[in-house]
Amino acid sequence: xxxxxxxxxxxxxxxxxxxxxxxxxxxxxxxxxxxxxxxxxxxxxxxxxxxxxxxxxxxxxxxxxxxxxxxxxxxxxxxxxxxxxxxxxxxxxxxxxxxxxxxxxxxxxxxx
Amino acid sequence: xxxxxxxxxxxxxxxxxxxxxxxxxxxxxxxxxxxxxxxxxxxxxxxxxxxxxxxxxxxxxxxxxxxxxxxxxxxxxxxxxxxxxxxxxxxxxxxxxxxxxxxxxxxxxx
Numbered sequence: 504x505x506x507x508x509x510x511x512x513x514x515x516x517x518x519x520x521x522x523x524x525x526x527x528x529x530x531x532x533x534x535x536x537x538x539x540x541x542x543x544x545x546x547x548x549x550x551x552x553x554x555x556x557x558x559x560x561x562x563x564x565x566x567x568x569x570x571x572x573x574x575x576x577x578x579x580x581x582x583x584x585x586x587x588x589x590x591x592x593x594x595x596x597x598x599x600x601x602x603x604x605x606x607x608x609x610x611x612x613x614x615x
Numbered sequence: 616x617x618x619x620x621x622x623x624x625x626x627x628x629x630x631x632x633x634x635x636x637x638x639x640x641x642x643x644x645x646x647x648x649x650x651x652x653x654x655x656x657x658x659x660x661x662x663x664x665x666x667x668x669x670x671x672x673x674x675x676x677x678x679x680x681x682x683x684x685x686x687x688x689x690x691x692x693x694x695x696x697x698x699x700x701x702x703x704x705x706x707x708x709x710x711x712x713x714x715x716x717x718x719x720x721x722x723x724x725x
Contacts, residue, residue, distance in 0.1 A: 505657075543717065544652075544699055544717060544718045545715065545717055546701065546703075546715040548712040548713065551712065560712070593657070593658065595658075601663065602663065603648065603660055603663035604648060604658075604660055604703075604713065605660060606650075606657050606658035606659070606660075607657060608656065608657040609656075609658075
């Protein structure tokens with residue numbers, strides 16, 4: 504049963520455009536994440552956010568930024584997409600008590 | 616080098632056969648998790664396994680933290696088990712991110 508919801512699930516756009524992916528979790532978790540999965544299936548953390556602290560992976564380009572209105576939402580904005588941004592972006596959440604991750608369906612981005 | 620090494624990279628089975636997937640960690644870890652990803656689908660958490668053995672249906676996860684390894688055993692495989700299995704480690708206290716392995720691509724033939 505899905506409890507981490509991502510939209511859109513697919514997005515095709517051109518270089519230089521702005522893209523936003525939305526994520527909402529209904530699990531009552533206090534921490535949310537964005538991961539990037541490349542074509543080789545490698546998953547890398549981009550951001551981690553709870554209601555107190557945003558942690559940014561220093562390798563993430565500045566054109567990426569997380570946006571959160573409350574602890575149940577963490578959106579991902581890409582200001583000016585590049586071809587190498589083509590990937591699947593996965594949102595996840597966890598409770599700081601257990602650490603177990605729950606993922607959304609993923610948002611596949613194709614940059615032409 | 617890679618902190619999380621999964622093996623095998625790919626595996627093809629006949630339905631009914633068993634599978635053993637391995638994860639080895641090059642550094643110490645607090646805990647680890649196993650995930651399953653359907654072809655083109657989302658990730659599902661299979662086990663959150665800080666240590667010891669956990670079983671869920673035909674799946675068994677065994678983690679030995681001191682030896683920095685974990686295994687996932689699939690018994691009596693079914694075609695619906697096909698997909699990618701990923702393990703991830705939680706580094707020691709003070710680190711904030713899960714580090715994923717590159718996955719095992721499992722194909723179960725009818």
